[in-house]
Amino acid sequence: EILFNLGPPPQFMLLLTGIPGQENVYLWISVPFCLMYIISIVGNSVILFIIKIDSSLHEPMYIFLSMLGVTDIGISIASIPTILGMYLFNCREISLNACFAQLFFIHSLQCIESSVLLLMAFDRYVAICNPLxxxxxxxxxxxxxxxxxxxxxxxxxxxxxxxxxxxxxxxxANVLSHSYCLHQEVMKMACLDITVNSIYGLFITLVTVGLDSLLILLSYVMILKTALTVASHAECLRALNTCVSHLCAILIFYTPEIGFLSMIHRFKKKALPQSEILLSYLHLLFPPVLNPIVYSIKTKEIRKRIMNIFKNYSTNRLQWGH
Known part of the structure; x- marks a missing residue:
């Protein structure tokens, strides 16, 4: 019997998917993703720079904010390049190893972001409920x-x-329903039983993001209870006002994941495929884009220092002009 060595089998490649039916306008679709990428990297970097150079901001609240910024930058770097590659250059193929690396970083960073939001809730709880x-x-x-x-x-x-x-x-079938890799999608392409993966994925979600959300809710119940016992109405509003930025960050992170995505999966047969993909982008990419905007607008210390940077820049330009 003669055996022919034809070499190793071809590597199993996965195919990324964009927005169905919009292939003719992929170039235009890439524009908002480019803007989101730039805003996420620049916005979070500015906040990190301000916190680093200003020693008065070297406090736990701003340390946690720095962690949130680093995590948001990581999520953008881990996900948006493959999205832009697909929409700009039609690079749909991704190897299994690259896909495994991407899903590890995306899931890890999202888990870390959930934990950081919990730390920030604990910071606000201690500051309001036990200020001394x-x-x-x-x-x-x-x-x-x-x-x-x-x-x-x-x-x-x-x-x-x-x-x-x-x-x-x-x-x-090796076609993903998104333009990035997620564990729950890749495992469905396996030939063998995926029960262990499904159970582990659900367990990890419950003990990380699920537990974090419950503890954050408990923290704010205690914060609200303490704030309502304050005799002065103005002091109560002042205390709650320090939580506005964090509450916005919580809503930006958890609302698409718990609300919109669960609704889409529940009514999956009736929903358009474009709706599910757009909501997945909303869930993954909006927190890194909106968090620096929210904290720049709603946090007085950050807003004041950003305005000082622009003011000094304008003053220097006028001096150079003369």
Whole structure:
């Protein structure tokens, strides 16, 4: 019997998908994604720069805000390049290993962002409910350790995902329904039983994002209860006003995930495929874009320093002009 060595089998490639039926305007669709990418990177970088150079902002609240900014930059870098590659250059193919790496970073960073929002809720809880002990409870070393735990927790929770997927043989349709990789989509392309992956994915979601959202809700129930017991109405509003930026960040992060996406999956047969894809973009890409805008507008210290930067820049230009 003669055996012919034809080399290793071709690598299984996945195909990314854009917005169905809009192939003729992909170039124009790439424009808002380019703008979102620029706004996310520049906006979060400006906030990080301001917090770094201003020693008066070296407080737990702004340390957590810095972590949120770094996480948002990471999400943008992990997801938008493949989206732009598909819409701009029609680069639809992605290898399994690249897909595994992308889904690991996307899921890890989203888990870390959820944890950071929980830390920020805890910061507001201590500041409003126990203001006299705030400085002793939330010191900078403690805040740094809490942040490190959140990062390690997110990475440890998602670390098994690529290995759980790598053990499979893939033989089903290789077309993703998004222009980036997610664990719940890739595992459906496997030839073998995916029960372990499904159970682990659900378990991790419940003990990370699910638990974080419940603890954030509990924190704000306690904050509201404390604020309503304050004798002065003005003091109550002042206390709650310090939470506005964080509440906006919570709504931006959790509303698409818990509300819109669950509705789309519930009425999946009736919903247009474009709706599901647009909502997935909303869920993934809006927090990195809107968070720096919200904090620049609603946080007085950040807004004041950004205005000073523009003011100094304008003054210097006038001086150079003369």
């Amino acid at each position: 002990r705030y400085a002793s409870i939330l010191t900078l070393p403690i805040a740094a350790k809490m942040g490190l735990v959140c990062v390690l927790r997110g990475m440890a929770a998602m670390f098994p995902l690529p290995f759980l997927l790598k053990r499979f043989q893939y033989c089903r």
